Amino acid sequence: MMQAMAFFNTLEDHNNKNLPFVAYRKPDENVIKAFLQNDKQVYKTTNFAESGFVFSDFCGNISLLIPEEHSEVMTTAYTAEKLITETSEYIPEITNSREQKKHEELVAKAITEIKLGSMKKVVLARKEQSPTQLSALSIFKNLLQRYPKAFCYIWSHPESGIWIGATPETLVKVERNRFKTMALAGTQSYNGEIENAAWTPKEVEEQKIVSDEIVQKLKDFKVAAGSINLSDPYTVKAGNLLHIRTDISGTLENDNLSNLLESLHPTPAVCGFPREEAKEFILENEQSEREFYAGFLGEINLKQEVKRNSNRRNQENQAYASILKQSQIFVNLRCMKLSKGEAEIFIGGGITADSNPTAEWEETVNKSYTIKSVLVNQD
Numbered sequence: 001m002m003q004a005m006a007f008f009n010t011l012e013d014h015n016n017k018n019l020p021f022v023a024y025r026k027p028d029e030n031v032i033k034a035f036l037q038n039d040k041q042v043y044k045t046t047n048f049a050e051s052g053f054v055f056s057d058f059c060g061n062i063s064l065l066i067p068e069e070h071s072e073v074m075t076t077a078y079t080a081e082k083l084i085t086e087t088s089e090y091i092p093e094i095t096n097s098r099e100q101k102k103h104e105e106l107v108a109k110a111i112t113e114i115k116l117g118s119m120k121k122v123v124l125a126r127k128e129q130s131p132t133q134l135s136a137l138s139i140f141k142n143l144l145q146r147y148p149k150a151f152c153y154i155w156s157h158p159e160s161g162i163w164i165g166a167t168p169e170t171l172v173k174v175e176r177n178r179f180k181t182m183a184l185a186g187t188q189s190y191n192g193e194i195e196n197a198a199w200t201p202k203e204v205e206e207q208k209i210v211s212d213e214i215v216q217k218l219k220d221f222k223v224a225a226g227s228i229n230l231s232d233p234y235t236v237k238a239g240n241l242l243h244i245r246t247d248i249s250g251t252l253e254n255d256n257l258s259n260l261l262e263s264l265h266p267t268p269a270v271c272g273f274p275r276e277e278a279k280e281f282i283l284e285n286e287q288s289e290r291e292f293y294a295g296f297l298g299e300i301n302l303k304q305e306v307k308r309n310s311n312r313r314n315q316e317n318q319a320y321a322s323i324l325k326q327s328q329i330f331v332n333l334r335c336m337k338l339s340k341g342e343a344e345i346f347i348g349g350g351i352t353a354d355s356n357p358t359a360e361w362e363e364t365v366n367k368s369y370t371i372k373s374v375l376v377n378q379d
């Protein structure tokens with residue numbers, strides 16, 4: 001484990017050399033980990049069989065990889081006070097009525113399409129530009145400080161540019177043949193209440209579509225029969241927002257990560273239902289390319305040594321070590337692409353027959369604050 005200062009200096013040096021790297025902190029953990037690729041080669045994966053950190057786009061066209069075997073891996077203990085942030089001017093909010101109109105028209109078109117019956121839900125996104133004077137690493141430090149319950153990351157790669165985010169959503173975690181995933185949907189502003197938050201039937205329905213479809217896809221993928229466990233839906237807080245979440249776990253019949261990812265991604269939380277119809281609507285109608293927004297990212301096939309002490313008496317030092325392969329992958333939400341003083345923020349929301357275009361616009365505005373609030377200096 002390195003000192004935080006040395007850790008960030010090393011990241012900075014690596015960044016200045018234009019070599020690929022990723023640094024991240026998992027939800028509720030206090031360790032920041034980084035993979036620093038030691039060459040300029042562009043590595044990709046198609047079968048998700050390598051060990052390393054993967055960064056995939058929404059469409060499934062490209063999965064960049066920072067392979068463990070070509071990287072230096074470093075960690076540091078995270079302590080909020082030690083992270084120094086730069087100063088910056090406050091950026092005033094600009095209300096963009098043209099963008100609002102465009103988004104509302106898009107939502108209205110989707111509602112019409114849904115009512116015609118070709119799909120039940122579609123997630124529509126937009127992109128917003130916001131200036132920032134902060135460096136990429138300062139923005140990352142701000143995220144770490146502000147969102148301890150999110151997966152916070154910075155990814156820098158010549159093929160994708162710099163992406164930074166704080167996502168509340170796990171795509172899948174796999175350990176040996178056990179997996180965990182979640183159905184996350186429905187959004188409202190956080191007003192101090194979590195447990196007693198009230199949800200409208202529209203939001204309950206929207207989230208149920210996600211959890212039903214994830215279970216169906218897992219069954220299609222041959223999750224061991226009868227092994228899927230579902231929690232009741234409950235409310236979770238993500239920054240200034242609340243969502244409805246169901247935890248889903250189970251046992252896999254095989255450990256083919258590639259098949260599992262193919263069956264889960266893109267979930268109806270970021271695409272819609274049915275998947276193909278929703279995806280087609282998105283690709284035809286959204287104003288901008290999603291690129292890596294609503295794609296996925298995370299550790300794949302990392303080996304972890306697990307030591308278990310023998311229970312037998314009179315046998316000291318009998319520790320059995322077993323190697324465990326682990327993958328932990330997140331959906332790339334509440335994220336931005338950073339280029340020269342400007343952040344491109346990607347935000348979306350689920351549309352169903354009962355959606356209201358203005359409310360959907362406001363939801364994307366609220367979601368954009370997760371990122372906007374870290375583009376200026378934190379007090």
Ligand SMILES: C=C(O[C@@H]1C=C(C(=O)O)C=C[C@H]1O)C(=O)O
Binds near residue numbers: 243333
């Ligand atoms: C699509 C986004 O978020 C997803 C959509 C949600 C919704 O429609 O209510 C809620 C959480 C996420 O699963 C986003 O943040 O851009």
